[in-house]
Amino acid sequence: MTSTEQKKTILIVDDAELNRALLSDILQEDYNIIEAADGTEAIEILKKNDASISLILLDILMPRMSGFDVLTIMQKNHWHETIPVVIISSENSMEYIEKGYEYGVVDYISRPFDSNIVLQRVKNTIILYSKQKELEGLVKEQMLEKESNNALMINILSTIVEFRNGESGLHVIRIRIITEILLEALRKRYPEYAIDESHIALISNAAALHDIGKIEIPEEILNKPGKLTVEEFEIMKTHSARGEQMLNELRFGSDEELVRYARQICRWHHERWDGNGYPDHLKGDEIPIAAQIVSVADVYDALVSERVYKPPYTHKQAMQMILNGECGMFNSKLIVCLTEVDTYLETAVSLRSHDPAHIFNINQLSQELFQKKGVKLSDRTLFLLEQERTKYQFIASLSKDVLFEYDFSTDTVLFSEKCREEFNFPSIITDFVEKNRLYGVISEKDFQDLITRIESTTSAAPVFQKRLLLSTISGTQEWYEFIGRTLWADNDGNEELYSCVGRIARSQSGSNLAMQELAQRDALTNLYNQGTARKIISQTISTDPRTTGLMVMFDLDNFKKLNERNGHLFGDQILKHIARISENNIRKKDICSRIGGDRFLLYFGELFSEEFVYPYCTTLTRALTQKYKDSEYTVSMGAALYPQDGTTYEELFRHTKEALETSKRRGKNCFTRYRDAHSRQEPFPEAVPE
């Protein structure tokens, strides 16, 4: 056993401690051992670990639950198909052995135990079994591929036919989807129709061929823009019988189940429950159920599609019309099924129309065929998956927060139902990242930040957290915590981002978060906006009225001309550039904000002295006016000191602005400090590109 392989696990079930110890000692070097002292314990262990146990060594004679009882329970849970059982018993009478094999026991090891023999037999059994699993997996894969190709061919061919009919390829896809959905509902609700998974797959496949007869209908009738005359309509109606005839005359495969369904569907998808359909005026259940379902699907699809003679109806309208009997009579059971899948239908048709790979649930077909051959491997896995999903959904429904699940390969996100109440966006969103489907709820920048943050997780550190401002359904903006973790898939040693789950919860507002709650930032530069800046600065002043502070305001000279010459996008870039420089030139506790198109406001609490003002502003300006991508620009600046030049925010602001305006009047590209009516004039050194 190489060190990189994981040790396999063996379950030993025997009521005598001695026997367990014997076996355990023999095997524990090479395997993980779990012991059970009786049948009940063994079953409990199996329930929790059935995926990881590679072999069971089972005694027969045990109190309360015998080994055979254990085997019976294993059969019920289908564990016996994937976990080999070896009987360890001193019972070696013929009948016991035979009985054992009936239960699917793989081998017998009798007492007394010989270490070497036990080890060998165990090893061999495990290897044999894992090879079998591998082979089954391979076969299944091949079957999947074959079925997938089949479905693809049918798709292509029927789409081509439909094109001639003036239909889009979408019609074929939708008919399949609707047929499949209705069949599923029918299968669950009305088992008397004896529909199983493979039938569903075949019928949906066959449904694609329902209008194949239209190939023989003359073009003038087929694509006539106006209403058909009585004679023309009679000719049109022949497409059902013609379709069936063509399939009848196939030289090969005419006995295949697929073709049989296709013939039924072709000929009778225009029959109606009350016998008023065509061509054979079949009534009620004389009409094969496959044809009945396709006719409902066909009617629905016709209603929601655009036609030369009508616009597309909405899903609701179409449902109404069908339920009111405006489109012919249908089997009441089908109507029940249709009503049941109402909401699901609408979503499913719009979603799945985009991804042909998902139209046809190929897995189900292969699985069904597999089952007929007696291999139920995937059944158990699917069952387990279903269990997990049910658990998850239940837990999710208990939460008052919005939960989400995102899949990287399909770029699709699923939200729990709460998202509709909270944010008013749908619970399934495709093209999520590609098209930023949360636009309107979250800012572009925040969205990108979030994506970056998620993408920077690793499988070792998969948890991420981000606080974001979101627009709720009531129009307000609130703070939310995004918390989640990414899941990774191992692709031959490389780890790939596979999916992501998490929660969006309202942010708790603590008293120390009051500031941040106020924070509303400018979207472009991520600096504070004016409102926030005012609040924060006012707060700073009132908290510590005795410390000197400095307010600086500056803007870009001739910004308008800059935009016109280089484009607004470029102007935006410069603003971002300036914002970054400003942030780099202030201390953590200082405030930097954007208060106008190209106007910025800075505030320094706790300034040391007046003498600081001039050198600082000079340095700041020099930093700000470094060339940006070969474009030269300059700023004008005004400054005012607290409390000398103003004792309230408003006063300070006014005076700083006046100072700025003075700079402008003086020819721009300079800095002015406010001083009553006699502004001290402080020209800058020339902006030196560095």
Place this chain on the structure above:
Amino acid sequence: MELKTFYENLGADYNIVLRRLLRESLIYKYLNMLIKDPSFETLQNAVESEDFEEIFRAAHTIKGMALNLELPPLAAAASDLTEYLRYITSGEADISVVKEKYEKIRNEYETVRKLME
């Protein structure tokens, strides 16, 4: 007492055991477990209450353990009892026969126990 001697006293072949179980230390451990195994008590109780199914099971377990540890006398005694009970129903079973066979098992068990001290 040395294991080799122990086995010789029982008329058993130590070499066979060693070959099968590989390590002497393990054999010690197992022998101790054997002495302590509740099956002997279970068997005793079952004989007293004449619960034939339980008797069968307990004797069977003892037989298995004895086989594993290469203790032929004990194994034989246990096997004797299980075979007697195997093919007869509880109605036909003769409790005195059962008790007799049980005594043999008990003797062997005592022998082993004494040797282990």
